[in-house]
Amino acid sequence: MKFLALCASIGLSALAQAPAAKPPVKRTVTAPAARPSPGLLNPALAKATAPPVYNVVFSTSKGDVTFEVQRAWAPNGADRFYNLVKIGFFDGAPFFRLVPGFVVQWGMNPNPAVNKVWANANIKDDAVKESNKPGYLTFAQTSQPNTRSTQLFINFGDNSRLDAMGFAPIGKVTAGMDVVEKFYTGYGEQPDQQELLDKGKAYYEKNFPQLDIIKTAKIMPVAAAPVAAKPAAVPAKK
Numbered sequence: 001m002k003f004l005a006l007c008a009s010i011g012l013s014a015l016a017q018a019p020a021a022k023p024p025v026k027r028t029v030t031a032p033a034a035r036p037s038p039g040l041l042n043p044a045l046a047k048a049t050a051p052p053v054y055n056v057v058f059s060t061s062k063g064d065v066t067f068e069v070q071r072a073w074a075p076n077g078a079d080r081f082y083n084l085v086k087i088g089f090f091d092g093a094p095f096f097r098l099v100p101g102f103v104v105q106w107g108m109n110p111n112p113a114v115n116k117v118w119a120n121a122n123i124k125d126d127a128v129k130e131s132n133k134p135g136y137l138t139f140a141q142t143s144q145p146n147t148r149s150t151q152l153f154i155n156f157g158d159n160s161r162l163d164a165m166g167f168a169p170i171g172k173v174t175a176g177m178d179v180v181e182k183f184y185t186g187y188g189e190q191p192d193q194q195e196l197l198d199k200g201k202a203y204y205e206k207n208f209p210q211l212d213i214i215k216t217a218k219i220m221p222v223a224a225a226p227v228a229a230k231p232a233a234v235p236a237k238k
Contacts, residue, residue: 107151
């Protein structure tokens with residue numbers, strides 16, 4: 001009995017002298033950064049066919065802008081825009097050319113390495129089926145054939161004179177034109193496009209810090225058309 005009592009006494013003493021257990025340390029787990037799409041540095045991998053109709057939302061530094069793109073208007077252009085959005089090409093891109101009453105233009109990636117591989121990734125021309133009306137979305141191009149690549153513009157005014165020059169609209173702004181009209185226009189056409197290509201974000205942040213940007217561009221599902229209710233069957237007359 002004395003031995004058991006001694007053991008009990010030693011056990012209680014040891015428990016009393018043991019340091020209090022420390023609470024577990026909470027560790028914050030940081031999710032790994034999303035890997036860039038392979039197509040961002042390899043245009044050959046960005047060749048998906050766009051749906052007949054799709055919506056794109058630009059979350060910009062002034063608010064959201066929504067486009068509705070109709071593939072039937074300009075299939076090559078609609079496919080290219082679809083792929084550029086999917087691979088994140090426009091994320092962080094500035095609206096670098098703003099001419100009130102004419103256009104707001106963008107399409108230079110913040111990363112010069114991305115611009116380099118896309119500089120000559122041109123698509124074939126589309127027939128012009130819609131006019132360059134206010135709010136319509138169109139690819140920029142030169143006077144030479146098949147020179148559309150990554151740059152687009154929104155028509156601020158009625159630019160129907162561009163129709164005869166081969167500028168084929170691919171869609172239109174369906175929400176947020178008031179946001180577009182708030183973009184900073186103080187720099188006009190000053191940003192140098194070659195500098196934007198070669199230096200990217202470093203160039204425009206240093207020299208044109210008030211340019212508005214596209215934070216993210218995302219393809220959004222198109223709401224399905226409501227199904228009309230079938231009329232109730234009329235009982236046959238006996």
